[in-house]
Amino acid sequence: MINVIGLGYIGLPTALMMASHGVEVVGTDYNKELVATLNAGKTTFKEDGLDELFQAALKAGIKFTTEYQKTDTYIVSVPTPYDKFSKKVDPCYVVGAVKDVMKVCPKGATVVIESTVSPGTIDKFVRPVIQENGFKIGEDIHLVHAPERIIPGNMVYELLHNNRTIGADSKEIGEKVKKYYASFCQGEIVVTDIRTAEMTKVVENTFRAVNIAFANELCRICRHDNMDVYEIIKICNMHPRVNILQPGPGVGGHCISVDPWFLVGDYPSLAKVIDESMKTNDSQPDYVLNRIHEIMKENNITDNRRVGLYGLTYKENVDDCRESPTLQLLESQEKHLARPLKVYDPFITKDIVENQFHDLDTFLNDVDLVVIMVKHDEIRQNMDKLKGKVILDCHNICTLPGVYHL
Numbered sequence: 001m002i003n004v005i006g007l008g009y010i011g012l013p014t015a016l017m018m019a020s021h022g023v024e025v026v027g028t029d030y031n032k033e034l035v036a037t038l039n040a041g042k043t044t045f046k047e048d049g050l051d052e053l054f055q056a057a058l059k060a061g062i063k064f065t066t067e068y069q070k071t072d073t074y075i076v077s078v079p080t081p082y083d084k085f086s087k088k089v090d091p092c093y094v095v096g097a098v099k100d101v102m103k104v105c106p107k108g109a110t111v112v113i114e115s116t117v118s119p120g121t122i123d124k125f126v127r128p129v130i131q132e133n134g135f136k137i138g139e140d141i142h143l144v145h146a147p148e149r150i151i152p153g154n155m156v157y158e159l160l161h162n163n164r165t166i167g168a169d170s171k172e173i174g175e176k177v178k179k180y181y182a183s184f185c186q187g188e189i190v191v192t193d194i195r196t197a198e199m200t201k202v203v204e205n206t207f208r209a210v211n212i213a214f215a216n217e218l219c220r221i222c223r224h225d226n227m228d229v230y231e232i233i234k235i236c237n238m239h240p241r242v243n244i245l246q247p248g249p250g251v252g253g254h255c256i257s258v259d260p261w262f263l264v265g266d267y268p269s270l271a272k273v274i275d276e277s278m279k280t281n282d283s284q285p286d287y288v289l290n291r292i293h294e295i296m297k298e299n300n301i302t303d304n305r306r307v308g309l310y311g312l313t314y315k316e317n318v319d320d321c322r323e324s325p326t327l328q329l330l331e332s333q334e335k336h337l338a339r340p341l342k343v344y345d346p347f348i349t350k351d352i353v354e355n356q357f358h359d360l361d362t363f364l365n366d367v368d369l370v371v372i373m374v375k376h377d378e379i380r381q382n383m384d385k386l387k388g389k390v391i392l393d394c395h396n397i398c399t400l401p402g403v404y405h406l
């Protein structure tokens with residue numbers, strides 16, 4: 001039986017996927033409310049295909065509890081925040097979970113860490129916890145790192161189809177854990193050592209962050225001399241060896257906006273391009289705020305209460321607001337503007353910021369300048385409703401005439 005520890009954005013779909021493919025799974029989370037919701041037959045976030053997967057896993061007998069189980073395999077999937085000052089990974093949740101596993105696990109158990117960690121974290125923080133509990137790593141307890149790679153918005157598909165990496169101290173244990181993942185994963189599963197697995201995950205997200213920063217920088221260069229960045233990127237990407245991502249209002253989520261900082265924190269004098277890229281992405285919401293001011297001036301909009309931000313989530317068609325560019329922009333505007341801007345997002349039904357609307361038409365009636373912060377399908381399908389508004393389109397999705405861009 002596998003005990004999945006942490007039933008958040010990654011742990012839950014992973015547990016459901018394994019259970020629905022014939023593996024006996026118990027999911028554990030210290031959040032009683034979350035466990036109660038799952039036990040009441042409801043999922044805790046929106047994701048394509050998640051509800052169907054949940055039903056299949058329930059049918060297959062998955063259980064949810066706040067208790068750690070005595071079993072032979074654990075998958076730890078808890079958050080890894082970063083310390084905003086040192087930029088280093090904060091492994092407190094991973095360490096806490098492994099400590100709790102140590103209290104119940106029998107000798108011979110395998111502990112798989114799925115959470116993203118910086119290279120060396122397992123050596124530095126996880127191994128000592130196991131040794132302090134009197135266990136010998138490689139004999140009493142086997143340690144594995146199997147970083148997840150799925151993208152919110154397409155998690156269920158990617159769980160089934162993405163290639164995976166498994167880092168283990170021994171080939172034998174790596175192959176054993178590979179079998180669990182192979183129960184559902186149709187992609188290739190590479191077995192390597194733990195530090196390589198740690199590094200590959202962080203490097204993948206860093207590659208994306210640097211590429212987005214490059215697009216954001218191009219966007220600023222093009223704005224400076226009135227060139228069309230989207231047309232330029234489109235043409236450049238027709239070259240067989242060029243693949244530039246898209247500029248946007250900033251980089252959010254718990255991955256691309258966080259993981260690259262681990263490398264800056266651990267290698268401050270070496271990770272120069274990464275450091276600059278992260279600063280560029282982090283300053284993009286301020287850049288949007290400046291564009292809003294320019295456009296207000298150009299259109300004689302003097303009252304910022306007539307400005308509305310469309311979208312609160314960190315990207316399209318998800319209900320996750322972690323590190324969202326809109327939240328970063330709102331935090332920044334508090335320093336510059338007396339009154340908060342208006343905000344609306346179809347995916348956020350609870351009030352989480354001031355001046356938040358819950359209906360697209362009411363929101364649009366109340367604003368003159370609409371800033372498209374997130375390219376949810378809803379706005380793509382309702383472009384006509386923006387007719388007559390001043391529009392700042394941060395994603396180049398609007399086809400109406402006279403639209404402003406970043």
Ligand code: SAJ
Binds near residue numbers: 150245249316
């Ligand atoms: N963004 C841009 N321009 C782009 C693409 C994205 O500005 O061209 C922005 C998005 O709007 C968003 C942020 O970047 O604010 C991050 O979104 P994302 O869709 O690029 O990535 P995440 O954070 O949802 O998921 C990433 C994925 N990593 C890679 O593609 C290398 C996913 O595969 C990982 O599993 C996930 O991080 C994770 O958990 O680490």
